[in-house]
Amino acid sequence: MTRLPDPDAKDIPEDVARFLAAFPPDPMFKMLAHSPTTVQPFIGLAQALYTSLELPVRARELAIVTVAEGARCDFVLTQHVPLSQAAGVDDATRELIKNGDHTNPALPKRDRAVIQFAAEVVVGPRVSDEVFAAAGEFLSARELVELLHVCGYYWTFCRLCTVLDVQLTQMYAQLQGMDGWTG
Template structure:
């Protein structure tokens, strides 16, 4: 297969969102409480993942705990998610979290820095440590002693656990999105997303 055809194959969905006319009673019950986009549309991630209803049912409370009820400040949470999205090449994850990040105070300058990594000019010390944490978890599946100690100066034990679990959660989500080829929903954009995220700084 040529490189062009291989790229085309990678960008076509392997799993399509489950059409509403194919929702059985359980899928309808699960999706009835899913977050919805303006106009009432259920995002593609949920209508695709619901093809495995048992997993969907368990996944949603865990993801909701990290995203909606976590201990980390919203802005810092979104910085970690966007850096993880960039590291994993997860276009969908990036596009869906841009509005959340901006609502939490992430600026266009921050978004530019996220694509550059820890060496970008303008990070605070804490933000630089968080970017390094996302990168280390991505590349090494653990935090270095230096990064752990640095973060421990800002966060308590529960928050340190949450940082690791948050980055891990969005790796898992990226694996699903990238492999299934879930398409970004209408009305969302990938502003600032750059390819080659796995070659992070």
């Protein structure tokens, strides 16, 4: 059970209600609607993260799964199993992330650099010089900043889910058991 009730429809401004009506019903969107002045920019940033980045899709999904695992957020993990699969992230890689094995030599160097970068963003205020340099071997300055945006957005999204106890919908719950991945 979520910690907050769904917002009262009369408290949601008409423009925000119209904006949200364009999306499938989602328990997270309902929670975001408690803050009507931030819901559109927050969802707009998510849209930009999916449509406007130079950061490769695989790197984005590796970062999201790493952040979600570090933040222990089943909601985001469950959503991103199929998305990461579509981006070419296999079960073995997700399992290494789940186990915190971010330096495993079985990971390609590029993946390892992105995963370590995202993991360090989650746990500390800085990324080590070594990890930053490793990511910089594969990513441009723009892509490094975009990677930080992805990590920051999904850390916030994860905390909204975990602090507010946002429950998986039936659709997401059905995805949770895919390929043995339980988050």
